[in-house]
Amino acid sequence: MASSTCIPSTFTPILHNLTARNSMTMVGLLSYAPKTLRPLSLPKSFGFSSLSTAAKPPRKFFQLQVRSVATPAEAVAGFDDMVAGTQRKYYMLGGKGGVGKTSCAASLAVKFANNGHPTLVVSTDPAHSLSDSFAQDLAGGTLVPVDGPEAPLFALEINPEKAREEFRNVSQKNGGTGVKDFMDGMGLGMLAEQLGDLKLGELLDTPPPGLDEALAISKVIQFLESPEYSMFTRIVFDTAPTGHTLRLLSLPDFLDQSIGKILQLKQKISSATSAIKSVFGQEKPQMGAADKLEKLRERMIKVRELFRDTDSTEFVIVTIPTVMAISESSRLHASLKKESVPVTRLIVNQILPPSASDCKFCSIKRKDQMRALDMIQKDTELSGLTVIQAPLVDVEIRGVPALRFLGDIIWK
Numbered sequence: 560m561a562s563s564t565c566i567p568s569t570f571t572p573i574l575h576n577l578t579a580r581n582s583m584t585m586v587g588l589l590s591y592a593p594k595t596l597r598p599l600s601l602p603k604s605f606g607f608s609s610l611s612t613a614a615k616p617p618r619k620f621f622q623l624q625v626r627s628v629a630t631p632a633e634a635v636a637g638f639d640d641m642v643a644g645t646q647r648k649y650y651m652l653g654g655k656g657g658v659g660k661t662s663c664a665a666s667l668a669v670k671f672a673n674n675g676h677p678t679l680v681v682s683t684d685p686a687h688s689l690s691d692s693f694a695q696d697l698a699g700g701t702l703v704p705v706d707g708p709e710a711p712l713f714a715l716e717i718n719p720e721k722a723r724e725e726f727r728n729v730s731q732k733n734g735g736t737g738v739k740d741f742m743d744g745m746g747l748g749m750l751a752e753q754l755g756d757l758k759l760g761e762l763l764d765t766p767p768p769g770l771d772e773a774l775a776i777s778k779v780i781q782f783l784e785s786p787e788y789s790m791f792t793r794i795v796f797d798t799a800p801t802g803h804t805l806r807l808l809s810l811p812d813f814l815d816q817s818i819g820k821i822l823q824l825k826q827k828i829s830s831a832t833s834a835i836k837s838v839f840g841q842e843k844p845q846m847g848a849a850d851k852l853e854k855l856r857e858r859m860i861k862v863r864e865l866f867r868d869t870d871s872t873e874f875v876i877v878t879i880p881t882v883m884a885i886s887e888s889s890r891l892h893a894s895l896k897k898e899s900v901p902v903t904r905l906i907v908n909q910i911l912p913p914s915a916s917d918c919k920f921c922s923i924k925r926k927d928q929m930r931a932l933d934m935i936q937k938d939t940e941l942s943g944l945t946v947i948q949a950p951l952v953d954v955e956i957r958g959v960p961a962l963r964f965l966g967d968i969i970w971k
């Protein structure tokens with residue numbers, strides 16, 4: 560089957576060279592025709608084997624060597640399903656550190672935008688790399704437009720520390736030392752002892768791992784409630800590494816419980832202090848903060864619902880072909896399944912191309928990778944997932960053209 564596509568005429572000589580060496584050279588560079596276009600038909604079933612960099616972009620995307628590697632992604636991934644409809648959908652990409660979560664998330668966001676979806680890509684990983692991936696400064700915790708794609712694409716890097724600080728302030732006013740001091744001052748020591756039942760002190764002093772992530776996602780939900788965000792029909796999350804994600808899944812329940820207790824206590828404090836106030840004329844505790852806490856609790860419940868909503872949400876696991884990464888992905892999938900989080904796709908990233916067999920080191924490495932891929936087929940957790948194989952390319956995936964390039968390989 561041939562697919563019609565375009566090549567910038569300014570780069571034709573390079574294409575000719577490549578074509579002369581190998582007639583299957585062209586697939587990867589076709590998407591990167593920026594201004595002057597010339598239609599060209601090429602077989603769709605060729606994959607990339609490597610990409611080499613020239614001095615200046617976008618030229619580097621035209622020095623591409625392609626072999627007739629059938630891209631397994633093609634038959635199974637179903638990007639058409641992902642892009643269909645204007646109802647808002649959320650995609651969460653997660654996996655072990657360094658496997659390519661950010662690159663895959665950013666490439667998906669670019670692809671959605673280029674398919675007409677106003678898209679938001681959000682990083683909730685405390686170690687943000689979206690800015691690096693888009694080669695643009697996206698820091699600051701607000702919506703930043705990404706230059707390049709056809710439909711609007713915005714990025715948001717949530718600052719989890721700031722979110723935690725906010726939470727801490729609010730909680731302290733309601734049930735932490737703020738309330739404790741207040742109650743001690745009021746001679747309400749007995750009531751203060753009830754604070755011992757709360758896991759709140761523990762929560763504030765040694766925040767459970769994953770709290771940052773939960774708060775970051777809760778922050779996103781807060782943003783999404785505002786009209787400014789209503790335009791987005793696709794929202795892609797670049798999440799923190801596996802450990803955080805697993806802890807995050809159990810966290811909403813934990814926080815929900817803790818906050819529920821705080822709010823009950825607030826009720827008691829409120830009635831006790833109003834009685835005292837009527838005698839001594841003291842100030843009431845600040846109730847605005849409790850409302851904020853209630854809001855946080857509501858958002859936590861929404862986070863939990865969002866993660867489990869099969870109609871609008873999909874969690875995509877990203878891995879690499881090593882035994883360690885695949886074992887971790889298997890555990891991640893088991894945990895996601897247990898929590899009823901919808902998962903259908905597994906991206907196996909950074910697969911060495913067959914051409915790597917020319918080098919002894921690469922050839923051994925590739926054999927290892929093939930064994931790891933076999934492991935997926937035998938793994939009871941992973942074998943049922945749609946596996947998308949993405950090649951290791953020999954240039955860093957940075958900037959919208961590069962992400963578009965990667966996106967066209969992965970998301971088909």
Ligand SMILES: Nc1ncnc2c1ncn2[C@@H]1O[C@H](COP(=O)(O)OP(=O)(O)OP(=O)(O)O)[C@@H](O)[C@H]1O
Nearest residue numbers: 656657658659660661662688909950951952955956
């Ligand atoms: N298929 C690929 N081919 C070549 N390089 C890749 C590929 N995928 C990712 N990379 C590179 O690997 C590095 C790590 O990728 P990325 O930041 O996407 O991983 P991550 O899983 O988000 O990492 P972290 O867990 O640290 O956030 C980057 O330099 C990226 O350009």
